[in-house]
Amino acid sequence: MTPPLKKHCSERRAESLAHRAIRLGFINIAIYLTPLEARVIRALAPRSEVVDVIACTLEEAFRTRKTQVFHVNFTVRKFLRGSKRVFRRLARRAVDFDFVSLLQFLFRKQGFYPATDILHRAAAKGATDCVRFLLSLHNTQDPYVLEQAALFGSITHFERVRCSGSFAITPRCVGQAVRSCRFELVLHLFTNFRLTDSETMAHAAIAAAEDAPLETVRFLLGRRVPFDASCLTIAALRGRTRVLKLLLKAGIVPDRDAITPALLQGRADIIEVFLNHSSAINEAFAPAALVGGHPAIVKLFLDYGVKFSPGLRERFSHFFE
Numbered sequence: 001m002t003p004p005l006k007k008h009c010s011e012r013r014a015e016s017l018a019h020r021a022i023r024l025g026f027i028n029i030a031i032y033l034t035p036l037e038a039r040v041i042r043a044l045a046p047r048s049e050v051v052d053v054i055a056c057t058l059e060e061a062f063r064t065r066k067t068q069v070f071h072v073n074f075t076v077r078k079f080l081r082g083s084k085r086v087f088r089r090l091a092r093r094a095v096d097f098d099f100v101s102l103l104q105f106l107f108r109k110q111g112f113y114p115a116t117d118i119l120h121r122a123a124a125k126g127a128t129d130c131v132r133f134l135l136s137l138h139n140t141q142d143p144y145v146l147e148q149a150a151l152f153g154s155i156t157h158f159e160r161v162r163c164s165g166s167f168a169i170t171p172r173c174v175g176q177a178v179r180s181c182r183f184e185l186v187l188h189l190f191t192n193f194r195l196t197d198s199e200t201m202a203h204a205a206i207a208a209a210e211d212a213p214l215e216t217v218r219f220l221l222g223r224r225v226p227f228d229a230s231c232l233t234i235a236a237l238r239g240r241t242r243v244l245k246l247l248l249k250a251g252i253v254p255d256r257d258a259i260t261p262a263l264l265q266g267r268a269d270i271i272e273v274f275l276n277h278s279s280a281i282n283e284a285f286a287p288a289a290l291v292g293g294h295p296a297i298v299k300l301f302l303d304y305g306v307k308f309s310p311g312l313r314e315r316f317s318h319f320f321e
Helices: 017-023 047-064 077-081 087-094 100-107 117-124 128-138 143-152 155-165 171-177 183-192 199-208 212-223 228-239 241-249 254-264 270-278 283-292 295-303 312-316
Strands: 029-031 071-074
Touching: 017 199, 029 087, 077 228, 087 100, 087 117, 100 128, 100 228, 117 128, 117 143, 128 295, 143 155, 155 183, 171 183, 171 199, 183 212, 199 212, 199 228, 199 241, 212 241, 228 241, 228 254, 241 270, 254 270, 254 283, 270 295
Parallel strands: none
Antiparallel strands: 029 071
16 A cells, blocks of 8 residues: 655744744843743834843843843844944943843853943942952953942942952042941051051042041041141031031131132021131121121121121121111
8 A cells, every 4th residue: 555645734833923023023032030930021123123122121120120130042143243232231230230140141142341331330339249250351450440349338349349350549449438438448448558648648538528427537537637628618518517517626727718608608507617616707708798698697797796897887788787
């Protein structure tokens, strides 16, 4: 008996979603967030919009599910290889949550080489594992990396970054540590390192006047950091009355640059601190108080016995009625 001829299959097989996406010029994205609980996010978009769709979809996944990313699979790799914008956005998002495995995937599987701005971002975000991986790629001695790590304010993060790249502690680095508002890091630096040069001390003093908490300012005064009149000016411009009192009690003499802006801006609280803790305000500042046009400042001057000349009283008579 002759065997039957093979039936020629002319029927088209059911097309999968991935094949249909490729055929229609679309792209299919699969993101596996955990090995136990896999979540698939698919986005179909025209070629002209595919970059933004991929980046937005992945960023939304990172925002909603802050778990370790083990694998990211792009169905159409050749299409993505021509555009690095998606990879840059993914790298920035990876360092935000310290997803070093995602950075390793982008570098080893996709051929994406992160730029130094990603390294700086990782240092500022406290992404220690990402910083160590990026330093192994760049092999740089850029001091800005350690400065950003100091601004994050963690001793553990700072020391790991410093040892990973063999960075030297610069004056700007000390200033950023003071600005981080973490007293523990400032105490660590001044206790374990010899920070005595004038430039380092100047950066620490200015940073303390700008943003440091009162505890840090007291500590730096105890370490004989040379605060000067410019620090009073910065504290006055920022409205830091408690820091201003502490510096004035330490014997720092204010100059005209520290007092005049507060007069013109009508900062009665700042002027009252100067009047209570310093004898720098006298008759020479009376014209600036009147020109500023703030009755509260004029009243403070009169209450504290600052004299106004007859000519000023006649010219600005409405303040003395």
